[in-house]
Amino acid sequence: MSPPLLEIDDLTVHFPSAAGPVRAVDGLSLSLERGQTLGVVGESGSGKTVTFLAAMRLLERSRPEIHGRILLDGVDVLTLPAREMREIRGPRIGMIFQDPLSALHPLLRVGDQIAETVRAHRDVGRRDAWAQSVAALAQVGIPNADERARQYPHQLSGGMRQRVMIAMALILEPDLLIADAPTTALDTTVEAQILGIIDDLRTRLGIGVVLVSHSLATVADVADTVAVMYAGRAVERGPCQAVFAHPSHPYTWGLLDTVPALGAERSRLVPIPGSPPSLIDPPPGCRFAPRCAYRFDACTRHLPELVERGGGHADACVLPVPGRGARRNRLEPPGEEAAA
Amino acid sequence: MIDGTRTRPLLEVQSLTKRFPLTRGVIFAHSRGAVHAVEDVTFTVARGRTLGIVGESGSGKSTTARMIARLIDPTSGTIAVDGTDITRLVGADLRTLRQQVQMVFQDAYGSLNPRQTAGQIVGAPLRVHHVPGDRRAHVAGLLERVGLNPEHAARYPHEFSGGQRQRIGIARALALSPTLMILDEPVSALDVSVQAHVLNLLTDLQDEHGITYVVISHDLGVIRHLADRVAVIYLGRIVELADAAAITAPRHPYTAALVSAAPAQPGTGTGTTRQRIVLTGDAPSAITLPTGCAFHARCPKARLISGDPHRVPERCRSERPPLGPDADGRQLACWYPLESGDDLIGAAQAMAIPVSGAQA
Ligand SMILES: Nc1ncnc2c1ncn2[C@@H]1O[C@H](COP(=O)(O)OP(=O)(O)OP(=O)(O)O)[C@@H](O)[C@H]1O
Numbered sequence: 001m002s003p004p005l006l007e008i009d010d011l012t013v014h015f016p017s018a019a020g021p022v023r024a025v026d027g028l029s030l031s032l033e034r035g036q037t038l039g040v041v042g043e044s045g046s047g048k049t050v051t052f053l054a055a056m057r058l059l060e061r062s063r064p065e066i067h068g069r070i071l072l073d074g075v076d077v078l079t080l081p082a083r084e085m086r087e088i089r090g091p092r093i094g095m096i097f098q099d100p101l102s103a104l105h106p107l108l109r110v111g112d113q114i115a116e117t118v119r120a121h122r123d124v125g126r127r128d129a130w131a132q133s134v135a136a137l138a139q140v141g142i143p144n145a146d147e148r149a150r151q152y153p154h155q156l157s158g159g160m161r162q163r164v165m166i167a168m169a170l171i172l173e174p175d176l177l178i179a180d181a182p183t184t185a186l187d188t189t190v191e192a193q194i195l196g197i198i199d200d201l202r203t204r205l206g207i208g209v210v211l212v213s214h215s216l217a218t219v220a221d222v223a224d225t226v227a228v229m230y231a232g233r234a235v236e237r238g239p240c241q242a243v244f245a246h247p248s249h250p251y252t253w254g255l256l257d258t259v260p261a262l263g264a265e266r267s268r269l270v271p272i273p274g275s276p277p278s279l280i281d282p283p284p285g286c287r288f289a290p291r292c293a294y295r296f297d298a299c300t301r302h303l304p305e306l307v308e309r310g311g312g313h314a315d316a317c318v319l320p321v322p323g324r325g326a327r328r329n330r331l332e333p334p335g336e337e338a339a340a
Numbered sequence: 341m342i343d344g345t346r347t348r349p350l351l352e353v354q355s356l357t358k359r360f361p362l363t364r365g366v367i368f369a370h371s372r373g374a375v376h377a378v379e380d381v382t383f384t385v386a387r388g389r390t391l392g393i394v395g396e397s398g399s400g401k402s403t404t405a406r407m408i409a410r411l412i413d414p415t416s417g418t419i420a421v422d423g424t425d426i427t428r429l430v431g432a433d434l435r436t437l438r439q440q441v442q443m444v445f446q447d448a449y450g451s452l453n454p455r456q457t458a459g460q461i462v463g464a465p466l467r468v469h470h471v472p473g474d475r476r477a478h479v480a481g482l483l484e485r486v487g488l489n490p491e492h493a494a495r496y497p498h499e500f501s502g503g504q505r506q507r508i509g510i511a512r513a514l515a516l517s518p519t520l521m522i523l524d525e526p527v528s529a530l531d532v533s534v535q536a537h538v539l540n541l542l543t544d545l546q547d548e549h550g551i552t553y554v555v556i557s558h559d560l561g562v563i564r565h566l567a568d569r570v571a572v573i574y575l576g577r578i579v580e581l582a583d584a585a586a587i588t589a590p591r592h593p594y595t596a597a598l599v600s601a602a603p604a605q606p607g608t609g610t611g612t613t614r615q616r617i618v619l620t621g622d623a624p625s626a627i628t629l630p631t632g633c634a635f636h637a638r639c640p641k642a643r644l645i646s647g648d649p650h651r652v653p654e655r656c657r658s659e660r661p662p663l664g665p666d667a668d669g670r671q672l673a674c675w676y677p678l679e680s681g682d683d684l685i686g687a688a689q690a691m692a693i694p695v696s697g698a699q700a
């Protein structure tokens with residue numbers, strides 16, 4: 001059997017800081033098969049971006065301490081020399097970055113930036129690369145692409161910049177596409193179009209897609225499997241259908257219960273009480289315990305590992321499984337104040 | 341304060357227009373037409389109320405926001421805040437305005453000085469406007485309100501996650517207790533729980549201090565939650581302006597497409613068999629504006645009227661529909677607004693079949 005397209009094995013990424021190491025990713029394992037989409041959801045600041053920047057080997061500037069393995073087709077990218085990594089970034093792993101402005105050069109025309117990406121990896125002439133670049137911009141729904149290609153990033157709207165980056169990541173048709181919140185600046189109709197393009201690449205070329213998103217609806221729509229992250233770890237993962245229909249970690253319950261619905265009245269939203277933990281000095285045991293309405297003694301004793309509950313659905317929660325049927329009603333406030 | 345100013349809308353935008361000239365060539369820059377970013381936009385927002393703005397990517401939402409915050413100048417039109425036209429303010433008056441009107445930027449990354457710590461960034465408005473009191477404590481309080489930890493104050497922007505940077509921008513905008521806040525995609529990088537926390541915070545501040553908001557978001561759930569009224573923009577113009585509650589029953593065909601494309605929420609048990617109006621045809625260009633209704637090339641309703649998936653009524657093609665009230669007082673710019681029973685999905689599907697194509 002061939003190895004999965006992407007396998008992350010017990011990854012930790014700790015950033016040095018004056019107050020002590022920031023444990024941005026702390027024992028994360030994930031995997032993705034070819035032709036599949038892995039949805040990654042979770043808290044803001046839970047390590048989603050850092051995980052995949054580590055896979056792209058783009059964290060070096062911050063001098064983090066990295067342990068574990070990130071295998072692309074069985075090869076650990078963390079051990080590759082920088083020169084080989086340059087060949088992987090782009091044609092093998094493409095990334096749509098969360099912040100378009102951080103990824104685009106402010107002083108180069110966007111068409112040139114895409115054309116340069118093409119020329120860096122393919123043997124094509126200047127003209128040809130420019131034509132491909134314009135076509136790629138048109139494909140992501142930018143009108144007047146030939147004119148827009150001549151503009152600089154600041155002259156485009158937020159959503160256009162985001163689409164420039166999408167075009168840049170897709171143009172090399174990478175084996176693994178990491179889309180880090182790729183549609184945050186796009187209206188629903190354009191978002192549907194972009195997700196359609198990505199899905200087309202997946203089915204046509206069998207590429208693997210990692211979709212990091214805060215939109216549970218979008219993830220539920222397109223992902224085959226889902227990983228839910230909290231404070232640097234996966235707290236739940238499994239087939240998309242199973243995770244959304246039968247979420248089994250209290251953090252996932254909290255997430256699913258807070259979504260402001262389109263049809264809803266202007267009622268007060270019920271966020272998960274408490275605040276995210278410090279990553280420098282995380283709470284003992286389960287990192288979600290201080291905010292969890294269901295916690296009991298065992299929760300704070302040791303850090304729960306992901307445990308498979310059948311059908312590929314796993315969670316990192318020590319609650320006895322039958323007891324979870326008593327999941328609280330979404331509007332009922334937790335019975336006790338969550339201790340900080 | 342004169343009595344009348346209380347009832348006067350806090351924000352009045354009149355015929356606002358912005359065109360960016362397109363130039364090519366560095367030394368002999370010659371103009372080659374313009375990007376029509378915002379065209380003749382008019383709306384008001386009452387004190388303590390929220391206007392939501394939605395619309396297609398590139399339709400001029402951020403440009404409108406930046407003009408209201410006086411970050412760029414309009415080509416024409418006026419913007420009155422509290423009865424004063426702000427488009428010509430200078431000196432001390434402009435300084436006062438900058439204190440009253442705060443903006444949260446769509447690109448958090450680009451709006452934060454990379455060489456300042458989060459604490460310095462959030463504290464900067466307090467320093468610039470000489471706000472008395474313990475600045476350190478004030479900043480710590482602001483960071484906490486947006487769900488950041490005290491340990492974050494000493495970090496630089498690149499050491500944060502996308503959603504944390506977005507919240508630094510929100511904390512900075514809140515620092516001076518503004519009367520008007522322009523929020524451009526303020527929660528797009530936040531998970532739903534932190535998002536709920538921030539949305540509650542915004543609602544509380546409005547209830548306590550009567551802040552007026554203009555909120556731009558592509559997330560209709562967020563708009564529905566925050567806004568009293570919603571303006572839908574298409575290619576620089578408002579095409580529908582209605583009470584937020586009415587957004588789920590849109591009358592402009594573009595709004596209908598926007599609403600139908602919103603993905604269904606998991607776990608709510610609704611919308612599992614979602615019917616999406618898929619727009620075919622190229623998005624129109626702000627550089628070469630279409631004639632007639634800007635939406636006509638992609639409009640399924642126009643096809644229902646003509647009875648032919650590949651033809652639109654002459655009127656839609658040649659005459660621009662003006663924005664005007666319908667019977668319910670909702671503002672609309674469409675010759676043939678939706679009626680109940682219109683099968684837009686069917687019409688949109690028919691449009692997707694090529695002219696020579698057989699039955700799908
Ligand atoms: N260079 C750095 N130095 C110190 N801490 C960092 C650095 N980069 C990221 N972090 C911290 O690591 C954690 C994980 O960040 P990451 O960007 O992966 O979050 P995320 O899950 O992508 O969140 P979001 O949904 O907000 O984008 C955050 O708490 C962040 O503050």
Ligand SMILES: Nc1ncnc2c1ncn2[C@@H]1O[C@H](COP(=O)(O)OP(=O)(O)OP(=O)(O)O)[C@@H](O)[C@H]1O
Nearest residue numbers: 155156157158159360377397398399400401402403
């Ligand atoms: N500084 C600029 N120079 C030239 N053109 C500009 C500039 N700023 C904006 N534009 C153009 O104005 C139009 C409207 O842009 P704007 O940023 O207002 O769109 P938006 O509605 O905010 O879109 P999005 O949802 O993608 O953020 C776009 O065509 C854009 O390219």
Ligand code: SF4
Nearest residue numbers: 633636639656674675
């Ligand atoms: S005016 Fe015509 S083309 Fe424009 S939205 Fe209405 S029906 Fe469609």
Ligand SMILES: [Mg+2]
Nearest residue numbers: 049098501502
């Ligand atoms: Mg991120």
Ligand SMILES: [Mg+2]
Nearest residue numbers: 157158402446
């Ligand atoms: Mg914008």
